[in-house]
Amino acid sequence: MTSPAATPAATPAPTVDRAQARASAEAHLRALVGRDDAVLREDQWSAIEALAVDRRRALVVQRTGWGKSAVYFVATLLLRERGAGPTVIVSPLLALMRNQIQAAERAGIRAVTINSTNIGDWEPIHRSIQAGEVDVLLVSPERLNNPGFRDEVLPRLAATCGLLVVDEAHCISDWGHDFRPDYRRIRTLLDDLTEGIPVLATTATANQRVTEDVQQQLGTDVLVLRGSLDRESLRLGVVHLKTADQRLAWLADHLAEQPGSGIVYCLTVAATQEVADYLRSRGHDVAAYSGQTETTERQALEGDLASGKVKALVATSALGMGFDASLGFVVNLGAPSSPVAYYQQVGRAGRGLDARSESATVVLLPAIEDRDIWAYFASLAFPREEQVRETLAVLAEEGRAMSTPALETRVELTRTRLETMLKVLDVDGAVRRVRGGWESTGQAWTYDEARYRRVSEARQREQDAMLEYLRTDQCRMLFLRAQLDDPEAQACGRCDNCGGLSLSSEISAAAIEEAQARLARPGVPVAPRKMWPTGMDRLGIELKGKISDGGAEEGRAVARLTDLGYGQALREIFRERPEGPVDAPVPVPLVQAVIEVLNDWRPPVDAIVSVQSVRRGELVDSLADGLSRYLGVPLLGLWAVVDPNVVPGQGSMNSAQRVAAVGRRFDLQADPGALEGRSVLLVDDLVDTGWTLTMAARAIRRAGATAVRPLVLGVSG
Structure with missing residues (x-):
């Protein structure tokens, strides 16, 4: 477990008429969603009240589509009305940022973002923040340790922001399925916040271990709102097919049957291109999408998907949609390496649907080679101790800042693994990112082999659980919710094992023939x-x-x-x-x-x-x-x-x-x-x-x- 972040002693919150605050909050909600009949649920108001009235810290673990973004936008407006500084939202999803900025503008919120795609806008944004012209600043986690941002902008924000929001908070935890070293910098930010600034951490994919870890890092007196993780609009199913050509043929034959527009997830970039090319040849309006897709093209593709102009994007996990995108299906061509990661991906479907009359279809087409791909990504884990020591020795010997390319020539690590390792060492205090690269701090550093082994073993258990999901004859949503330690988990009545979804495994001879020819x-x-x-x-x-x-x-x-x-x-x-x-x-x-x-x-x-x-x-x-x-x-x-x-x-x-x-x-x-x-x-x-x-x-x-x-x-x- 990581050490808890110290929570500043809360300053006495100003006396607020809670009924009046709730009425104001619901007025803001109606402006945000564009509906005159919108009202806050009790659990949403509990979170907003904790943040905007009591100035507390809160952890919200709720399913995708619950309305987490509405909580922090409404809380922002309440806090700004009372003179608070801007809200800072840390989020790794650029697509989500774009959608949230559009939603914020509907409610009159002045929102801006600082991330890797708008470098030319950083200076004017900084000036606008200083002038008090920004209500919400969305930042990507890697900005937190950019030397200029960390040393010049972040201290001012830590002292003057009105609310800190950590989106996708499971990324803070070593135990989270999508742990990211950049998120570890948030622990330092929590320590540096001025007394009484409320904090909201949100996630849809945290089991009990991750929840406790994040809660501990937030400090004491944390309100934890953990709701049911059922996705009432989703119908889950698995289709077992033996060969790659059969799986491609199934997609060609059954994609048009899926409701609305959706996502076909693949495990690799190469597969997105291959599958999209094949499906287009079979008359389907699809496009490939991955981390290698250019930013402008990404934005256009996301817009086409959200508006239904394409049937599907064939994508890697790089595709993350905002809360106002309503998709009719998700198909996974190959299984993710954990049920928690899978739950997050299938959560892209069914948002905004009325579960009483509408549903979204979720289909998993597993493959034998999935385990080979899991093994490859597992090989990119934290380096061995001797490789870390070698890097530290090179920095100490150099005695000055070294750029990542320069350091790369001296150690046996790829640039991606080297950068990831350096970020961890930075948070641990052994190195420091400065203008021009990285430098040694000279502080002693201990290789926590036991922790890395525990995390590796946890990842193996997740893979075993994913394989069990494929074989299980129990309710599939119950299985996924149990993996997330949802205390309310019960049979959904909607999946293929519950009898609520029937998925044909039949494939036409023409589709098989063309798939075989393609492969x-x-x-x-x-x-x-x-x-x-x-x-x-x-x-x-x-x-x-x-x-x-x-x-x-x-x-x-x-x-x-x-x-x-x-x-x-x-x-x-x-x-x-x-x-x-x-x-x-x-x-x-x-x-x-x-x-x-x-x-x-x-x-x-x-x-x-x-x-x-x-x-x-x-x-x-x-x-x-x-x-x-x-x-x-x-x-x-x-x-x-x-x-x-x-x-x-x-x-x-x-x-x-x-x-x-x-x-x-x-x-x-x-x-x-x-x-x-x-x-x-x-x-x-x-x-x-x-x-x-x-x-x-x-x-x-x-x-x-x-x-x-x-x-x-x-x-x-």
Whole structure:
């Protein structure tokens, strides 16, 4: 458990006529929702009263659609009427921010946001806050530790804000399904608040352990409002199908039957693109949406979904909608790794529906490969102690601020994991984010192995529970509510196990045929690296800037490991086993796939160079030999292992380290002049970082080749 945040001693709240305050609150609610008959429920008024009348701290654990945002907007208006400062809302959902700003404007609330998408607006927003022209400031959690915001803006807000709201408060807790290091900064903010400033924490997805953890961090005398987590408008069901093509075909045949517009959730970015492309080919109006979608396009797609202009967005969990989006269905193509995360996703459907006459459909199409994807995301957990110590030692040795790219060249971590780790170390006091990067504080730091192990074990239990959800014959909503420790959990009477939803597993022959053809179509572009990593000079390597000479052309792979089609066959080949990798010639189905890729791609090559593999030598050799025979071009070189002490994959956690490791491990072996004037097919088994192919292409071009085109079996991402 984390240490509780100290709650400032409450200042005596001014005497308020509670009946008059409630009447004013309901007038504000009617302006907010645009309905003259709107009234506050008793539990909503209890929360508003605690915040705006008694100036207390409150934790609200209520289902999506309960009206949590109405609570803090109405409380804001009451507090502002009495001269309080602006409300600060910390929320990770940019889409939610946009919708809330629109809702706030309807009630005459002046709301602004500071996040990664509006950097150019930050300075004028800061001036407006200082001038008292802002009622509500929505900030993304990563802003809390931006040096300028933390040191210049945050202290003023902590001293003068009228209300602090922590949305998605489960993110504060290590035990939350969506714990985020940036949220740990909120604990410091709570300590720094001026005495008597009320605090509201809200979430729809917190079990009892997370609730107690967040409550403890809020302090003492916290009002906890925990309501029923039933979603009366949802009908839940699971359709078990054996293969990826069957699941795609089911979507094609049954998507139009789903009520209204909705979301088809996928576990990976690649799947969103693949599934959306297939569904469009079957006549469905859908679009792909992920964290890689450009901001302006995201906004347009969210608007199209909310207004019903598209049948569905095929999305990763990056899609979060605001409270006023009413969706008719959610389909999950692949299961999330925990019932709590699943409950949050299905909560995107059914908002604003009258459960007495309307319902939303929720369908889960689980896949065997789900567990592989869970394992991949689990591998991104907090680094091992020696990696943390190495990072701290580098910062201490440097004695000055280091940017993340510069630090990345010195440690064995990807940038994403490095940044996540640094945020945790910052909150723990071992490092500090400053202008220009990160610096060591010199404070002692303890690796809490027991805590990380407990959290890891909790994640494993969540995965086991998700698998149980797929198998259960009890009420599905009861199962999900029990996972959230809902004391009122009972059978819903609406799901497939309760007899309230009947989902056909029938699939048309035409849909199956086209799905099979779609998944059997191999070929993924392998984009060449364009720029050398920063900081190579610190490693004694004079490579920098654009890779202007010696670069590779665009290549091809059969598939990504996360793909629905050939991805499964590739995952089996590259699966890590306790006894070590299985090395064998390329399986016949993949040989056929390689030939299909070649026939579609038609690369103009007249020589082959292969990348030597210590772990899967027979696999790569059989691929290179087979290509030589099929294309009728000679094998003229080998990107050979010359330093076996550099282990496979060394340095793969960041680009600069990887380039250095590849440069030491490999060298080109070819007869002098053999590659002069040649167009080379560079053959390997798996692309991970892409730097092995980049360095090999550079060596081949320097040996006189005119072009280098990579061909590999798989892409890891």
